Amino acid sequence: MSTRENARFVCPACTRSIAVTDAVRDALVENGCAVCGADVDLGAFDAAETA
Numbered sequence: 395m396s397t398r399e400n401a402r403f404v405c406p407a408c409t410r411s412i413a414v415t416d417a418v419r420d421a422l423v424e425n426g427c428a429v430c431g432a433d434v435d436l437g438a439f440d441a442a443e444t445a
């Protein structure tokens with residue numbers, strides 16, 4: 395059972411940076427930053443480079 399993080403979230407409000415999976419990314423966009431509760435949009439995520 396492996397859960398790959400495939401994006402990095404950097405909160406625009408609290409600047410917290412965490413690696414996230416697609417599911418976690420979707421949850422953050424829906425619910426806001428897990429740390430500070432700020433609204434989150436897809437611009438706060440950097441897709442991991444998988445060439």
Ligand SMILES: [Zn+2]
Nearest residue numbers: 405408427430
């Ligand atoms: Zn935050």
